Amino acid sequence: QVQLVESGGGLVQAGGSLRLSCAASGRTFSTYAMGWFRQPPGKELEFVVAIRWRGSSTEYLDSVKGRFTISRDNAKNTVYLQMNSLKPEDTAVYYCAARDSSWPGYKRSDYDYWGQGTQVTVSS
Numbered sequence: 839q840v841q842l843v844e845s846g847g848g849l850v851q852a853g854g855s856l857r858l859s860c861a862a863s864g865r866t867f868s869t870y871a872m873g874w875f876r877q878p879p880g881k882e883l884e885f886v887v888a889i890r891w892r893g894s895s896t897e898y899l900d901s902v903k904g905r906f907t908i909s910r911d912n913a914k915n916t917v918y919l920q921m922n923s924l925k926p927e928d929t930a931v932y933y934c935a936a937r938d939s940s941w942p943g944y945k946r947s948d949y950d951y952w953g954q955g956t957q958v959t960v961s962s
Contacts, residue, residue: 840864840951847956858919860934868912871942876930888942931955
C-alpha cells in the first residue's frame with residue numbers, strides 16, 4: 839500500500855512559480871512510476887507529466903512544456919513538480935499518482951494510488 843500526500847499549492851499571480859511536492863509512504867517508492875495530473879474547474883482530469891523510477895520523464899502536456907519540470911528524490915520518497923511562468927489556465931487541482939511499474943502511464947486507470955490533491959490558483 840502506498841499513501842501519497844501533496845503539498846505546495848496555493849494562490850499565485852500570473853508569471854509566478856510554485857513547487858508541488860508529493861510525499862509517498864512505502865518502501866517500494868523507488869520502483870514506482872509517478873505521475874502528475876490536474877483537473878481544471880469544470881473540466882476533466884488531464885495528464886500533465888510522469889517520471890520513471892530512474893528519473894527520466896515522459897512528454898509533458900503541450901500547454902506546460904518549457905514551464906513545468908518533474909523530478910523525484912527516491913531517498914526522500916518524494917516527487918516534485920516545479921511550475922514556472924504560471925498562467926491563469928494552470929488553475930486546477932493537482933494530483934500525484936503512483937503506478938506499480940517502472941514504466942509510466944498516461945491515463946487515470948494506469949495508476950494504482952492517488953493523493954488527495956492540492957489546489958493551485960493563478961490570478962491574472
